[in-house]
Amino acid sequence: MIKETFTLANGVDVPKIGLGTWLIEGNDAENAVKEAVKIGYRHIDTAQDYGNEGEVAAGIKASGVSRDEIFVTTKLAARYKDYAGAAEAIDESLEKMGLDHIDLMIIHSPQPWDHFGSSDRFFEGNREAWRALEDAHKAGKIRAIGLSNFAAQDIDNILSSCTVKPVVNQILAHVSNTPWDLIQYSQDKGLLVEAYSPVGHGELFKNEQIAEMAKQYGVSIPQLCIRYDLQLGLLPLPKTANPDHMKNNADVDFVIADKDMETLKNMAPIEDYGEASAFPVFQ
Numbered sequence: 001m002i003k004e005t006f007t008l009a010n011g012v013d014v015p016k017i018g019l020g021t022w023l024i025e026g027n028d029a030e031n032a033v034k035e036a037v038k039i040g041y042r043h044i045d046t047a048q049d050y051g052n053e054g055e056v057a058a059g060i061k062a063s064g065v066s067r068d069e070i071f072v073t074t075k076l077a078a079r080y081k082d083y084a085g086a087a088e089a090i091d092e093s094l095e096k097m098g099l100d101h102i103d104l105m106i107i108h109s110p111q112p113w114d115h116f117g118s119s120d121r122f123f124e125g126n127r128e129a130w131r132a133l134e135d136a137h138k139a140g141k142i143r144a145i146g147l148s149n150f151a152a153q154d155i156d157n158i159l160s161s162c163t164v165k166p167v168v169n170q171i172l173a174h175v176s177n178t179p180w181d182l183i184q185y186s187q188d189k190g191l192l193v194e195a196y197s198p199v200g201h202g203e204l205f206k207n208e209q210i211a212e213m214a215k216q217y218g219v220s221i222p223q224l225c226i227r228y229d230l231q232l233g234l235l236p237l238p239k240t241a242n243p244d245h246m247k248n249n250a251d252v253d254f255v256i257a258d259k260d261m262e263t264l265k266n267m268a269p270i271e272d273y274g275e276a277s278a279f280p281v282f283q
């Protein structure tokens, strides 16, 4: 499954499961990526804001697998809402990673984190940041460009003025919190939806109904949750630095029956992400 691909609207292939690297720092990030690539992962998700782009790239180099076989995503930090700042930040990512191109770069959020969820949608700033991504794409620095945490109105803002269409929207999407309308809207506009926090940032381990269903299938909770996203046509990005967990998450060649998918689709949402509620994306 980790070798299977989705094809983005611009013809670029992206492996169906990516390794999330948020909150994996320093040597741990390098080792995690090296191990993941050895296990067979060919898609790694990082971000400027994770502070580990250099280590992620070092892990890819240390794996011994050719750079061209690995799909690397990074995210333009949410604070860049002007052309010059965004253009400089894109070049900084390339420099930090020591790469001549990035496979996918996405705007991390339509709003800077301290404005996340506010009524100010930063429409003009996002069009400027997008123009910088378009120019980097046209210059061959980035193979595909996209969005993250973009609502319908934010997507429309980009589509209204772009010369290169976005091909991805990376959003929070997991069992018990699946934003049906936004997924449909994104897909209707030609965007592949990537599902971040597929295990609910770990919160889904507390759900007894999911635990019971996972047991019936003879799989782990993360396997059930990852398979759920895949069966919805979403690209899951499970995070782990543990090689056993990486192997487990890649082993999802089973099928969740329709009636169980219905149960998972209708599961009560997580009310509170615990300590993670401090992060804007879980508020």
Ligand SMILES: NC(=O)c1ccc[n+]([C@@H]2O[C@H](COP(=O)([O-])OP(=O)(O)OC[C@H]3O[C@@H](n4cnc5c(N)ncnc54)[C@H](OP(=O)(O)O)[C@@H]3O)[C@@H](O)[C@H]2O)c1
Pocket (backbone or CB within 6 Å): 019, 020, 021, 022, 023, 045, 046, 108, 148, 149, 170, 171, 195, 196, 197, 198, 199, 200, 201, 202, 220, 222, 223, 237, 238, 239, 240, 241, 242, 244, 245, 246, 248, 249, 281
């Ligand atoms: N675009 C955005 O704004 C955004 C926001 C959030 C996340 N993301 C992306 O999505 C990725 C994943 O989201 P996330 O980090 O919030 O959390 P997640 O993948 O939903 O859950 C991670 C948690 O699940 C555990 N886990 C994973 N696989 C496991 C397994 N097989 N067995 C046991 N435990 C397992 C991990 O523990 P161990 O580490 O101990 O394995 C960790 O505690 C991020 O790393 C990032 O790349 C993007």
